[in-house]
Amino acid sequence: MENLECSIADGKKNITIHPQRMAVYLQSKIVEAVDNNRNVYYLFFFKNEFLAALKAASIRRRSYLEKAFKHGMMFPSTHPFCRTILSSETPFQKRSFNQLHGKLQKQYTPHQTAYILTFFDAFIPKKKLFKDIQTYFYQYRRNGQLFAGYRILWVLLDFTPNHSWVKQTVNDLEYAKFKTMYKEMAVELWEKDPIHMEKALYFKRKKNPEKAEALIDFLINENRWIDAAALLMNQLIRTSGIEKYNRLKQVLETYYPKQDLLVVLEDLYQRSPSLEPLQKDLLHYYLTFQQLNHSISIINEHGFSLNEEQWTAFENMLETVSLDSGNTQVEKLNTYIASLFKTQPDKAEIILQKCVKQLMERHDLSYISKWLIPIKEISSRSLVVKRIEQMKQLSDDPDKQQQLGELYYQFDMLDQAIECFSWEMELDKSDPLPVRWLSKIYLEAGKEEESKAYQQLFRNMQKKANA
CATH class of the missing domain: 1.25.40 (Serine Threonine Protein Phosphatase 5, Tetratricopeptide repeat)
Incomplete structure (x- = not known):
């Protein structure tokens, strides 16, 4: 796939940027990009909605940004997930903190705004962010909205868990009934505080598969299928399972054409190559899209025995593909050509002729003779095999160069x-x-x-x- 190119609107000028990778973490997606001068920018998204583009010289330690790229699921800019997110808006707006805060207050609830502000502690002093979030708590408290205020306290507790005021306030007796609800992860929190529930289940998912399933259901219901797919991929990397894989494939097939689906599966294969149904699906797509080299590689890597339909597709590909480019992994084809001699010797001979011609560009006659061993065992009558054996004998005889020349011509x-x-x-x-x-x-x-x-x-x- 071609590399992406986007732009950032900075006042009256547009800055061309080249996305490098994307982190999917909690309710955010963050794209790292560089401009033509190698300046680094981060594009922040809440769920799937763009928030701001910020320039950064480095990533502050223990910041949300660092955690996202350390603990989130990472995808290259060429990945369909990244391309989907970046297709939402262009150019992307570079915003000051005041502009960002104003946008958040207009577009999101106070609770969402408080949570989103925690994304930016790599750029904004933590004390300022704390005070801005704390302001929402005091507003709710003045209005007598105790539970709404308690939700803000949990944002602050996650943001600054060791802050004495936060620890003291969250344990006030007036919030006792809410504290029990949070401690027990009551089901009603899905409706009353989905931000906290999603975050809590995200961190509990590794030890509690049921929590992970509940979180995936929630993400799919919110139409956040990239988040759901990333979470399923993360589970598959840790513990392979046919049910998880089938669910992932179902999600992907709903939103992506087969070409993009293949790219996603290839990325997953790099992370989890031992997943057998994934291997078989990749072979299916490689044969479907006539990707000969990839077909050869995965067949050899996992020792697949092809069924009749797959054999037909593979044979047709071998028969019609151009080997002249030199890019085809001809060296790995001898055992498959040998098998083809058992059923369709005429077709096998045509393919063998093309393969040997390509091998001659890269190898000497001794190598080719050894390469032909599986084929000799099946069909010693092959004209190509006979020619190579004759050429090998003639190659060291200076009196037989004319015969050798005629064979090279063949x-x-x-x-x-x-x-x-x-x-x-x-x-x-x-x-x-x-x-x-x-x-x-x-x-x-x-x-x-x-x-x-x-x-x-x-x-x-x-x-x-x-x-």
Whole structure:
């Protein structure tokens, strides 16, 4: 996939940025990007909604930003998840803290605003953030909204757990009934304080699978499928399971076309290569999209036995794909060609011819002879096999270079054929046959001047012979 390029609006100017990676952490997504001068920017999102773009020289220790990139799920900028998030808005607005705070107050509830403010402790002094959040608590308290105020206290408790005022206030007797509700993680908190419930379950998910399932259900119901998928991927990395994998695939198939789905599965495979259903799905997509090298790699890596439909797809790919680019992993194909000789020897011979030609570009005849061993065991009558064995015998015999040149020509290896016929011509200057071959091969190689020269030499030799 092509690298992404976005822009940040900074006053009247736009800054081009190149996203590098994205962290999915709690209710945020944070994209790290660099501009053309290697300045680093962070794009903050609450759930899927863009908040602000901030420039940073470094990441402050123990900040929310550091935790996000240390404990969150990381995805490269080429990942479909990152591309989905970055497609939401462009250019992205660079905002001062006052501008950001004003936006939050207009767009979000006080509770959401208080929580979102904790994202920015890498950029804003923690004391200032604390006081701004504390202001919401006092507003609720003055209005007699005890539970609303208690929710703010829990934001502060997570933000500054050792702050004496927070620890004392959260334990006041007037909040006793709320404290029990939070301690027991009462079901009604899903409705009354979803921010706290989501955060609490996020940190309990590793020890309590039921909590993880409840959190995933909540995220899907909120249409936060990237968060749900990232959480499922995180679970699969730690403990493989067919049910988790099927649920992840169901989520992905709902929102992504197959090409993007393949990219997501490849990313998961890099993190969890031992997941068998994932391996099989990747093979399916590689065959579907005719990605020969990837098909070869995963078949070899996991020793897959192909079913009839897969064999047909693989064979058709081998038969139609161009091997001339030199990018195909021909070295790994010998066992599959050998198997094909059992059922379709004619097709196998065509594919073998193409593969051997490609191998000649990169290997000597001894290597190719060894590579052919599985095929020899199945079909010693193969014309390609016979030619290679004959070439191997002739390669060290200076008196047989013309025969060797003809065999190289059969594999369309024109440079090697020219070398052989040139050697033969030097050995016997009276023999016109190597000269005739050289004229023919140079013409096929597109070297008309050389071809004409050897053609004239051939005519002169004929005239001399007939004189």
